Amino acid sequence: MANPEEIEESSDEIVKKMMFVMRKAPHGTINPYEGLEVMLIVAAYDQDLSAVFLDDGVYAIKKGQDPKEIGAKDFSTTFRVLPGYGIEKIYVEKESLENRGLTVEDLLLEVEVVDKSEVTKLMQEQDVLFPF
Amino acid sequence: MLFTVNKSPFLFGHLDSCLQYAIKDTPILLIEDGVYAASKGTSYEKKLKEALGKFEIYALGPDLKARGIASVIDGVKIVDYAGFVDLAEKHNVAPWI
Amino acid sequence: MGVKLKFGILILEGPYQHQSSDSAYNFAIAALEKGHEVSGVFLYNDGVNNATSFGDPPQDDRNVQEKWSKLAQEKGIDIVVCIAAGKRRGLIDDNLIKGTRISGLGQLTDLAISTDRLVTFGD
Numbered sequence: 001m002a003n004p005e006e007i008e009e010s011s012d013e014i015v016k017k018m019m020f021v022m023r024k025a026p027h028g029t030i031n032p033y034e035g036l037e038v039m040l041i042v043a044a045y046d047q048d049l050s051a052v053f054l055d056d057g058v059y060a061i062k063k064g065q066d067p068k069e070i071g072a073k074d075f076s077t078t079f080r081v082l083p084g085y086g087i088e089k090i091y092v093e094k095e096s097l098e099n100r101g102l103t104v105e106d107l108l109l110e111v112e113v114v115d116k117s118e119v120t121k122l123m124q125e126q127d128v129l130f131p132f
Numbered sequence: 133m134l135f136t137v138n139k140s141p142f143l144f145g146h147l148d149s150c151l152q153y154a155i156k157d158t159p160i161l162l163i164e165d166g167v168y169a170a171s172k173g174t175s176y177e178k179k180l181k182e183a184l185g186k187f188e189i190y191a192l193g194p195d196l197k198a199r200g201i202a203s204v205i206d207g208v209k210i211v212d213y214a215g216f217v218d219l220a221e222k223h224n225v226a227p228w229i
Numbered sequence: 230m231g232v233k234l235k236f237g238i239l240i241l242e243g244p245y246q247h248q249s250s251d252s253a254y255n256f257a258i259a260a261l262e263k264g265h266e267v268s269g270v271f272l273y274n275d276g277v278n279n280a281t282s283f284g285d286p287p288q289d290d291r292n293v294q295e296k297w298s299k300l301a302q303e304k305g306i307d308i309v310v311c312i313a314a315g316k317r318r319g320l321i322d323d324n325l326i327k328g329t330r331i332s333g334l335g336q337l338t339d340l341a342i343s344t345d346r347l348v349t350f351g352d
Contacts, residue, residue, distance in 0.1 A: 014342050021226070023149075034274055034314060041334035047342065055149060120153045123226060124133055128341045130239075131227045131349055138248070138352065164248045194255070213259035220256075220346050221234055221265075227349040229241070 016127040017048045022057030024132060026076060027067055032060035033075045035132025040078075042130075043085040050089035050126075051082065052119055053111070054096045057132075061092070063108045080109045093119050134223035138164035141176045150228040151183050159188040159219055161211070167195045170204040180205055192216060236260050237344035238270045239337065241351030243278030244293035245286070249350040250279050254296055256348060261304060268344050269307040270297070271337040272329075274351070277315045280308065280329040294326050301328030309336045 020039055024031040043049060053061055065076045082090060092111040097103060104113060114122070123129065135154060141147040147162075147169050154160060160183070162169055169176055170191040183189060184207040193210045204210060211219070238257060242249040257267045272279055284294040301308045308329040310320055315331055322331060341347045 016342055018341060030274060037313060038273070038334055038337065042338045042341075045335075045338050045342065047338075116152055120155060123153060124155065126133075127224060128347050129224070129226045129349075130341075131229050131241075131351065138252070138350075163252055213255045214263060216256055217259045217263050217265065220236070220260075220348055221232070225346060225348045227351065229349070229351040 015046065015048055017125055018042065018050075018128040018130065019123065019126045020049075020051040020130045020132060021123070022051060022053045022060055022132050023055040025056035025059040026065065027070065027072055031132045032057065033073075035130065036075060036078060038130060038132070039082060039087055040085055043082070043087050046086075049087045050091065050122065051087055052091040052093065052114075052122065054093035054119060056096075056100075058092055058096045058100060058102060058107075061107050061109060061111070062102065063106055076108060082109070091119065091122065133158060133226045134219050135160045135226045135228050137162055137166040137169070137228050139229075140165040140168040141179075142168065142174075146228050148179075150226075151187070153226075153228075154187050156186060157188060159190060159223060161216060161219055162189065162191045162208075163195055163216070164192075165195075165199075167191045167199060167201060170196070170208045171201050172203060172205055177205055181207070184208070190215070190219065233264055233266065234260075234345040235266045235268045235343065237268055237340035237347040239340075239347060239349040239351075240270060240272050240276035240279060241274040241349065243275040244284070246275070247352045249352060250276070250293050250297075251291075253348075253350040254293070254300070256350070257300065257306070267304070267306050269309060269336070269340045270301075271309050271311065271340055273311045273314050273334075273337065275318065276351070277310045277318050277320045280310045280315075280320055280325050282324050282326040284326070298326045298328040309340075311337070 026032045094115045139146045190209045193212045244250045
């Protein structure tokens, strides 16, 4: 059985490239929200982290969300704390934005816009992909 | 990178999406409802055959059997769970869910 | 025998509603049969429901929760239920199936760091 202490020791030495692949829209499923919660915890472990918003994931960081009338929590602005938590490599896919009639002006945090081929390249470099 | 796709291509765009992020010779493993994409004679067959020209496409045998899919498009490689593990040994896994 | 790897498994969907848990289980078995280690399974999102002790499926169907419980105990696999996702969905210490435990997302992070491959099953 994996010994938690052993895991902790190895965590101190190993740095993995981990990417959060955010493809789902907010509120229809809990994925972006619980994905964000993972990001905030993983950020404390000094790993090489990045997040890419593509497909419907771009909607998770869209401005102007107001879920009061559906009785849900607005977690969208929490994405803004990611750089402060150490997740500075935050990408959004150009084609996903364009397909949804969005621009960076519609997003609530500063992101680096990359095209599909760059997203492809970034994903290939990762050790771990977290899909949300 | 090994992509895993578990949804049918008729109801979901996951396989279409994943094919846009695969590089040459990328292995793509169809599991669960994803195996329907490997069925012969569907409206997706042409697209799957095009993908076979660029990528390695696998389908999980037990999932094909469960769904009564007796044969798959030529070129799709059928693997069992041991084969799934073999693929995961060689590649990091990108779950396209 | 080839290289022995450490696999971590992340399950994001609950039992029965999605095939994820079954696929993950079958993958785990195959990995063990090939001589690999399955260091841990982390249950997140609705995946926490794989750890309920209240499951009571029909006799002629598989008991997903019991299968994981048995595997955890027989093979020493650390099955962890995320505390936050668990609380949201009503999985607490009192209704956890044997062989599983509650912990935080730090455990998922450790799993991702310490294993050779993290394999995710979800929908």
